[in-house]
Amino acid sequence: MGDPHGVGIVGLGVISRAYLTTLANHPTVRVVAVADLDAARSAAVAAMTPGAEAVSVERLLAHPGVQTVLNLTIPAAHAEISLGAIDAGRNVFVEKPLAVTFPEGRSIINRAASAGVRVGCAPDTVLGTGTQTARAAIDGGLIGRPLSASAVMVTPGHERWHPNPDFYYTPGGGPLLDMGPYYISALIHLLGPVRAVSGAVSRLRAERVIGSGPRIGERIPAEVDTHVTGVLEHANGVLSTITTSFDGVATTAAPIEVHGETGTLAVPDPNDFDGEVRLFALGATAWRVLEPRAGYAEGSRGIGLIDLVRAGDQRPPRAGGDVALHVLETMTTLLQSAAEGQRIELTTAVALPAPVPLTPVEDWKAIGQTGR
Structure with a gap:
C-alpha cells in the first residue's frame, strides 16, 4: 500500500478540529506538520497529533515530508497560502471558498496545472x-x-x-x-x-x-x-x-x-x-x-482530501479544484449580477464529477491510496 501520504495543515481554527478527527489516525495520510499565526496553538495541536511537528508556514511549505497542504486559513489568505504551496511543488486541499475573487481562484488552478500538482477544495x-x-x-x-x-x-x-x-x-x-x-x-x-x-x-x-x-x-x-x-x-x-x-x-x-x-x-x-x-x-x-444508495457512509470533513489522494493520476478528485473554481465564479458572478442588475453568463464549465459508490465507513476509513 506504500507509506501514508504526508499532509501539512496551515490554519488551526475551529474547523481544523473536524479535519483532524478524520485525518489524524487515517491509514492513507499522516499529518506531519501544522502551522498557525498563533505559535502556542500550533504547539498544542502538534502535541495532540502523533507524528506532527509545529512549524512556521514557510517551513511547512518546504517540509520534505509534506506532499499536500491542507489550507484552513481565513478566506482572505486562501490564495496566498495555496499559491505558495503550489510553487513549492505541493498539492493543495483548501477550505471553501477556493479564493475570495475569481481571478485569484483561476490563478490557483492555472498555476497548479503548470506545476503538475493537484487541487482539491471543500465542501466535501x-x-x-x-x-x-x-x-x-x-x-x-x-x-x-x-x-x-x-x-x-x-x-x-x-x-x-x-x-x-x-x-x-x-x-x-x-x-x-x-x-x-x-x-x-x-x-x-x-x-x-x-x-x-x-x-x-x-x-x-x-x-x-x-x-x-x-x-x-x-x-x-x-x-x-x-x-x-x-x-x-x-x-x-x-x-x-x-x-x-x-x-x-x-x-x-x-x-x-x-x-x-x-x-x-x-x-x-x-x-x-x-x-x-x-x-x-x-x-x-x-x-x-x-435508503442510502451512494456516497461515503458516515463521511466527515477531510474525506475529500482522502479522495484526492486515492484518486492519484487515475481520475480527477471528486471535490476538485475545477468544481471549486466553477462554484466561485457562480457566486462572484451572482454578486456582480446583483450590483449591475443584469443576467451574466459564466466563462467556466466543468465536467460532472464521478459519482461515489456506496462505501461503508469501515471501508473508507481503512482503505489505502488506491481504490475507486
Whole structure:
C-alpha cells in the first residue's frame, strides 16, 4: 500500500478540529506538520497529533515530508497560502471558498496545472450519502427529467455562536461565499454546471453583535451584503433558485429540492454528509424516504482530501479544484449580477464529477491510496 501520504495543515481554527478527527489516525495520510499565526496553538495541536511537528508556514511549505497542504486559513489568505504551496511543488486541499475573487481562484488552478500538482477544495460534504443518494436517484430516473431546483439557507448570523466571526462580514465572507459553496456544489453534483446567473442582494444592518466567547457583546461592522438571492441557469436547461441569508431567523423550506417531470426530491442539508433523501413520486400520496444508495457512509470533513489522494493520476478528485473554481465564479458572478442588475453568463464549465459508490465507513476509513 506504500507509506501514508504526508499532509501539512496551515490554519488551526475551529474547523481544523473536524479535519483532524478524520485525518489524524487515517491509514492513507499522516499529518506531519501544522502551522498557525498563533505559535502556542500550533504547539498544542502538534502535541495532540502523533507524528506532527509545529512549524512556521514557510517551513511547512518546504517540509520534505509534506506532499499536500491542507489550507484552513481565513478566506482572505486562501490564495496566498495555496499559491505558495503550489510553487513549492505541493498539492493543495483548501477550505471553501477556493479564493475570495475569481481571478485569484483561476490563478490557483492555472498555476497548479503548470506545476503538475493537484487541487482539491471543500465542501466535501457532497461526497456523503445525502447528496450522493439524491444524485443516484436523479441519475436513475426516479424523478424523470429534472426541471427546476431550489436551495435555501436562512440563519440569523454566525456571530451568535462563533467567538471570532469578523471574517464572515468582510470581503470574502457573507452568506453566499460562506455557505453558498455547500449548496451550489450540491446543485452542480446533482444537475451539472451553471451557464448564467441573475442575482439580488440586501443588508439588514451595518453592525453585528458577538454572542459568545471572550468578546461577547462586542460590535463588529458588516462590510458585505448579508442576504443574497438569485437564479442559476444550468447548462442542461434546469433553473435553480438560491437564497442565502444571515438576516433571517428560520425556515421550513427543505435545504434543497429538485423537481422533475415525475417526482420531487427533498435533499438533506449539504452542510452535512448524510441525512434523509425523500421522494414524492407523481401520483403518490406521501413522501418516501430513500435508503442510502451512494456516497461515503458516515463521511466527515477531510474525506475529500482522502479522495484526492486515492484518486492519484487515475481520475480527477471528486471535490476538485475545477468544481471549486466553477462554484466561485457562480457566486462572484451572482454578486456582480446583483450590483449591475443584469443576467451574466459564466466563462467556466466543468465536467460532472464521478459519482461515489456506496462505501461503508469501515471501508473508507481503512482503505489505502488506491481504490475507486
